Structures are given as C-alpha cells and as structure tokens.
Amino acid sequence: MSKDQPSKKNTSLRLESSMLKALKIRAIEEDSSVQVILERLVEEYLNTPRKQKKSKK
Template structure:
C-alpha cells in the first residue's frame, strides 16, 4: 500500500522551511497536534493559508 501518484506530486511540490518557536509554545503545539490526530506541519500550513486568504491590513510594524 504505497502512496498514489497524486500524493507523491503534492509532496514534491512542497518545500522545506524552518522556524524557531518558544519551547513552551512548540510543546503545546505538538500536544495539540497529537490530540487532534494531525501534525504540526498541517496545523501551521492551515494557519498560514488562512492568514494569506484574509484581507491584508497595513500596519506600521
């Protein structure tokens, strides 16, 4: 039971990145991912996509 060609294509289209999170934040994120039977990667990707789809707000940050 291997991956189908569609999943292989989706994985090939992904690129790696890294980020640094506070130790407590990362631990809580990992626990939440386990509780929701998902992965940290999927949670972060969902959050980033939602952020990018939301209206842009111009801040002076």
C-alpha cells in the same frame, strides 16, 4: 512526485520551547501534525484581506 501534488519546500522557524511543546501536544490530541496545523494557519492568514496602511501626512 506526481503532477497531482503541489511541490513543497522545507523551511525552519524558531518557537519558544513551551509553545512548540503545546503545539505538538495539540496536534496529537487532534490526530493531526504540526505541519498540517501550520499549513492551515498560514493558508488562513494569506486568504485574509490585507490591512490598508495608514497614510502619513
């Protein structure tokens, strides 16, 4: 792997069959991949400011 590319790690997750099928179809329609879509969504989520926890009284 070159120094220009960040290292990537594998992970797994469980999705409902219908959700995974819809995700794969959408990826094909957008000429993309499930990996690219999920990476984009996770990046957007992580770049969103955290919600403040409500303090308990």
